[in-house]
Amino acid sequence: VSPGWTVVLLVGVATIAMKGAGPVLFGGRELPSRLTNVMTLLAPAVLTALIVTAALGGDRRFEFDARLVGVAVAGVALWRKAPILIVLVAAAGATALVRAVA
Amino acid sequence: VSRPVDRSSVARAVAPLAIAVGGFGVSFGLLARTAGMGPLAPIVMSATTFAGSAQFAAVSILSAGGGVASAVVAAALLNARYVPIGLSVAPSLEGHAFTRLVHGQLVVDESWAVASTGDGRYDRRLLLTTGLVLYVAWIAGTTIGAVGARFLGDPKKLGLDAAFPALFLALVVPQLRNRRAVAAAALGGVIAIALIPVSPPGVPIIGASAACLIGLKK
Numbered sequence: 001v002s003p004g005w006t007v008v009l010l011v012g013v014a015t016i017a018m019k020g021a022g023p024v025l026f027g028g029r030e031l032p033s034r035l036t037n038v039m040t041l042l043a044p045a046v047l048t049a050l051i052v053t054a055a056l057g058g059d060r061r062f063e064f065d066a067r068l069v070g071v072a073v074a075g076v077a078l079w080r081k082a083p084i085l086i087v088l089v090a091a092a093g094a095t096a097l098v099r100a101v102a
Numbered sequence: 103v104s105r106p107v108d109r110s111s112v113a114r115a116v117a118p119l120a121i122a123v124g125g126f127g128v129s130f131g132l133l134a135r136t137a138g139m140g141p142l143a144p145i146v147m148s149a150t151t152f153a154g155s156a157q158f159a160a161v162s163i164l165s166a167g168g169g170v171a172s173a174v175v176a177a178a179l180l181n182a183r184y185v186p187i188g189l190s191v192a193p194s195l196e197g198h199a200f201t202r203l204v205h206g207q208l209v210v211d212e213s214w215a216v217a218s219t220g221d222g223r224y225d226r227r228l229l230l231t232t233g234l235v236l237y238v239a240w241i242a243g244t245t246i247g248a249v250g251a252r253f254l255g256d257p258k259k260l261g262l263d264a265a266f267p268a269l270f271l272a273l274v275v276p277q278l279r280n281r282r283a284v285a286a287a288a289l290g291g292v293i294a295i296a297l298i299p300v301s302p303p304g305v306p307i308i309g310a311s312a313a314c315l316i317g318l319k320k
Contacts, residue, residue, distance in 0.1 A: 003170045004139040007160050010170075011177040012150030016207060018181050019153075022188025023195045023206035036186045037282075037317035043183050044283045045290030046176065047155065047274035049310030052294040054162050055267035057306065061299055070264025074271055084272050085125035091268030095261030 066102065070095035116232050119212050120239040126154055127243020128250075129265060133158065135251035136262050137165030148244040152207060152237055155273050156180040162266045163304045172304020179311045187214055194224040208233025282316065289313035 001009075055071045056062045070091035077087040127148060134144035139161070151157055156177035163173040188206050191214065195202045208230055217229035254260060278284050290310035297306035 002143075003164060003173075004137070004143045006170050007164060007173045007177075008143050008147040008150070010174045011156060011160050011181075012147065014174070014178045015151045015153055015156065015181045015184070016203075018178070019184045019188055019209060020203040020206040021185055022190070022192045023202040024199050026189055026192055034318055038314050039182050039186050039317075041283060041286040041314035041317040042179055042311055043155070044274055044277040044287035045313035046159070046179050046307060046311050047270050047277060048287040048291040049294035049307040050159055050162065050176075050270040051267045051274065052291050053166070053298060053303065053306050054263075054270060056295075057166060057298050057303060059167055059303060060301065066261070067264040067267065070261055071267045071271065074264075074268030078272055078275055083125075084122060084269070085129070087272050088129050088265045088268055091264045092261035095264035096259060097261075099259060099261065 066095045066098035069098045112228060112231055115216050115228075116235050119216070119232070120235050123154075123212065123236045124239040124243040127240045127245075128247040129269065130154065130157055130161070131244040131247020131249070132251045132254070132257075133165075133247075133262060133265060134161045134244075135248055136257035137161045139164075139248075141248045141251075144248045145241065145245050148241050151177075151181075152210060152240060153177075153181050153184070154210075154240070155270070158266065158269055159307070162270075163307070165263075165266075166303040168302065168304030172302070172308065176304060176307045179308065184209065187211075190214075191217075191224045191229060194226045194229065196226070205230060205233075208237060210236060212236060286313045286316055289316065 051071070055067055056064060073094040074087050074091040077090045082090070130148065131144050134147070134157075135141070144161075147157055159180055160173040160177040163176055187209060191206075191209055192202075195205050197205075210233065213229055213233040213236055214224070216232045217224045217226075219225055257263065274287060278287060290313040293310040293313060294306040297309045301309070
């Protein structure tokens with residue numbers, strides 16, 4: 001089994017279990033509020049780490065390249081409230097342009 | 103008590119979301135192919151996982167040369183929010199345990215937000231209708247992206263590797279609802295930067311998840 005399929009399988013099982021846990025097991029009961037607080041903060045923390053690693057991360061080193069231009073353009077597009085697909089096309093387009101010129 | 107919902111107001115709320123989710127699915131299909139997945143694996147992933155950010159995270163880590171374990175753990179951490187989200191909708195989901203399990207899969211950030219009645223309750227019909235429409239849009243988009251990717255050229259030349267950080271940026275913005283979320287995001291970024299030079303790809307993301315512990319503070 002390839003790494004891609006292994007990831008598909010394991011992430012699928014984990015997600016189905018996490019999405020289903022509340023509706024199946026806990027019908028109506030509440031989690032302690034401190035636990036809910038911690039879990040809702042996972043998304044912002046992990047997403048920022050993903051931005052950083054996808055923008056500058058190499059294999060145990062930083063890689064500064066044309067991706068950074070794309071991220072900056074995406075930032076501007078988001079600030080101008082552009083739809084997500086436009087943000088992605090702008091980021092990829094700007095990066096491709098810098099690479100073509102360089 | 104759920105507010106009455108008529109068909110046209112549901113359609114007005116769901117249509118723009120379905121277009122956005124479909125477009126998002128196209129980008130997932132494309133990027134999964136650039137990470138070396140075949141055409142089928144991304145489609146199966148969208149059908150079984152149905153959680154965009156986690157799917158992008160797993161694929162992004164794989165394409166950066168991170169291992170299977172890092173990709174799975176990072177995706178699971180991102181989806182951990184569906185445990186409290188699932189608990190919040192549990193009172194609105196009725197029927198057999200298996201029915202509730204299936205209905206629980208249709209809960210995504212967008213359907214959850216649309217179905218909220220504002221008093222801590224959720225409109226069951228709106229939750230399931232929106233979830234189902236978005237599910238179909240997500241799989242259809244992924245299929246278009248995954249199958250269409252072969253007609254594109256070199257992903258790096260097209261700048262597609264920059265689409266990953268751009269996407270995560272787009273996803274984190276709506277998460278920054280309060281000071282605590284901003285602090286968790288900033289701390290997560292700092293931890294990731296500190297770990298990049300000293301650990302293999304994937305590990306900095308898992309390490310950064312520890313930033314959520316500031317939620318323990320009163």
